[in-house]
Amino acid sequence: MKFVMTTNKNVSQFKWCSIALLTLGMCSGAFASSSSDPQCSSENFAEFVKAFSAQPEIQKAFVTSPVQELRVVADGDEAKVVERDLKALDADELSVLAPENAAKSNLTIQVDLPNKVIVRDQVGAFLKIFIFKHGDCWALSRIEDWSLEKAIDAVAGTEKLSPGDKEFKKGAMFDRLVNQASPESSVYLYTSELNSYLAGARQGSAQAAFAAAGISLSGQAPRLDNAKILDLLITASKSIPEAGLTLADFYCDEGEYDDKHVCINPQQSIAALEDAARQGSNDALTRLGEVYETGTILPTDLPRAMACYQEAQKNGLESRGLVRLASQGVVAGNSIQCLKAGSSR
Numbered sequence: 001m002k003f004v005m006t007t008n009k010n011v012s013q014f015k016w017c018s019i020a021l022l023t024l025g026m027c028s029g030a031f032a033s034s035s036s037d038p039q040c041s042s043e044n045f046a047e048f049v050k051a052f053s054a055q056p057e058i059q060k061a062f063v064t065s066p067v068q069e070l071r072v073v074a075d076g077d078e079a080k081v082v083e084r085d086l087k088a089l090d091a092d093e094l095s096v097l098a099p100e101n102a103a104k105s106n107l108t109i110q111v112d113l114p115n116k117v118i119v120r121d122q123v124g125a126f127l128k129i130f131i132f133k134h135g136d137c138w139a140l141s142r143i144e145d146w147s148l149e150k151a152i153d154a155v156a157g158t159e160k161l162s163p164g165d166k167e168f169k170k171g172a173m174f175d176r177l178v179n180q181a182s183p184e185s186s187v188y189l190y191t192s193e194l195n196s197y198l199a200g201a202r203q204g205s206a207q208a209a210f211a212a213a214g215i216s217l218s219g220q221a222p223r224l225d226n227a228k229i230l231d232l233l234i235t236a237s238k239s240i241p242e243a244g245l246t247l248a249d250f251y252c253d254e255g256e257y258d259d260k261h262v263c264i265n266p267q268q269s270i271a272a273l274e275d276a277a278r279q280g281s282n283d284a285l286t287r288l289g290e291v292y293e294t295g296t297i298l299p300t301d302l303p304r305a306m307a308c309y310q311e312a313q314k315n316g317l318e319s320r321g322l323v324r325l326a327s328q329g330v331v332a333g334n335s336i337q338c339l340k341a342g343s344s345r
Helices: 019-023 045-054 056-061 099-104 149-156 165-180 183-202 206-217 226-237 241-253 266-278 282-294 302-314 320-327
Strands: 003-005 063-075 078-086 108-112 116-120 127-134 138-145
Touching (some): 045 056, 045 108, 045 127, 078 149, 099 108, 127 183, 149 165, 165 183, 183 206, 241 266, 282 302, 282 320
Parallel strands (some): 003 108
Antiparallel strands (some): 108 116, 116 127, 127 138
């Protein structure tokens, strides 16, 4: 279990107040621990969380009534968010905040200033956000439970999911639920989405591998290192042609989207496009035609570009490139093929 505080701020001055004075709104300050007289922290949130996590009497004293609860439930073949006000919390609701309990369940506790505690695992199965408000003292006012295990099982029903498919579907569910989360909470959902996809990829899901690379490159989830992204895309491209197109781009720009860049690995990029084309991707054929026509990756080869456009048209894709090159008098003889014989990667 890891305890993380996302701040460098250190507040050293504490003031003390009793529960009676707190109720009257007459005090502010930091917590002091006393089994008979729990006290509060209004200046240092991280220190308050330590006491709140460890001491049941602090928990009982500093929870608003009602406390808002958000939970994800199944709704037919989808998941939906349900919110309600609770006059009291179940005894076990706050147990995951105790470091020893979190450690047993392989959970990470993160104190995110100014007022949140995030408890999560590393595979996208568990995510709870505890939100506190500050008046004369800190008080827990909202719990967001974004854990999807029960919802995904209910949605799947009797469907038998292949290894990694459950994690892929969970990641996709997180992606849809982001629209129902606040901007402050959405960042945590994106991280759990990525973790779900990565878990699915480890179990052999090509879809999950492709999705993990995509959400990382999008900037919404944490950025994986380039070696990991490359590994995910290579894995996915073996069975998903569209992943081959993304892989071709990544070989060229490594996720740095700058039109002025020179392709970093041109041969690997072309090989990825050719592999995708061999898997039946007309988009890859068109991209190959554009590459040979414009000379952006390899030297210009208009006859080969024409051959690629013609191949795409044979497969039912209208090609403006073919019309454009034909108007210039470009032809591709029978000896010129878009794809070179054999695999080039």
